[in-house]
Amino acid sequence: MTTPDVSVFGPDIVAKAGELIGRYPESRSALLPMLHLVQSVEGHVSQAGVQFCAEQLSLSNAEVSAVVTFYTMYKRKPCGEHLVSVCTNTLCAVLGGDAIYRRLAEHLGEEGAPLKHEDTAGTPGEQGSITLEHAECLAACDLGPVLQVNYEYYDNQTPESAVELVDALRRGEKPAPTRGAPLTSLRDVELELAGFFPEDEATYRAGVDGPSAAVETLRGAQLAADNGWTAPTMPETPPALPEVEKK
Structure with a gap:
């Protein structure tokens, strides 16, 4: 061989x-x-x-x-400049994730031939090319339906807003994520995931800083603080576990 x-x-x-x-x-x-x-x-x-x-x-x-072949973040086919991951797990799917994925697959595909999972619109690697994939839970149920572009979050999406987003990406624009770092290309993100960042501190901070917590995510903690709610403390000696019936 x-x-x-x-x-x-x-x-x-x-x-x-x-x-x-x-x-x-x-x-x-x-x-x-x-x-x-x-x-x-x-x-x-x-x-x-x-x-x-x-x-x-x-x-x-x-x-x-x-x-x-075990980890889904490692791709076996060439990806586009941008990887668009649409959450189609239970809650996001019910809230509209499935509809978003279908609309993007049709919008980015050819007439009568929508994109399939991990298909790419455009030439992989070239500016404006987009790879579309299903994603299993993006850990943002409070903001669903959500999608990611190169692993940055775009929350509370609709089919229409998702189409506007990918059209902007195809034009070479980089719309700001809802939270997290500014958007870059997939290959730039992969270098960061490998653990390599700009040596210049200001450049590094500009590349990674961004809002990370959403109002929806913090709402429970804010309600607790406003009402003086606290969780009970653990006793110093926890209660004994019940006896298990012997077989």
Whole structure:
């Protein structure tokens, strides 16, 4: 079998891989961030990416592939400039997530051929290209239906607002997320997920700072504070567990 060509991962990526390895007592522990590093170069984990990680970490290709195929954040097909993840888990689906996904699939697809899960509208990697995917729970039930672009949140969406959002992305715009850091490209985010940020503090802060808590999320805590509600403290000696009937 032909060995994949890893030359796409130049000296700078090799240096970053070495830095990742140095962060862990066992080199194989660097595999997860190294896979994000690979995705920052190619927009997905190719066979060359698997080979590169295996060589850097002295693992077999099978060991690397087992991890790649387990985690959904590692993509096996080239992704667009932006990854749009629509939550279609129970609550978001009931609130309109399924309708949002269907509308985007039709809007981004061809006539009579809507996009399927992890399909891309446009040429992968080029400006304005978009990969669409179902997402299993984005942990924002209080703000549903939600979607993410490159893992940044856009809350309280409708089919119409979601179409406006992807149209702006296709024009090269970067609409501000509802909360979190300013929007960048998927490959830039993958580099951050690998653990590499600008060395300049101001540039770093500008890239990651942003509102993170929503009014809806804090409403319960605010109600408790306004009404003086507190949870009972744990007793110093917890009550004994009931006896279990012997079989």
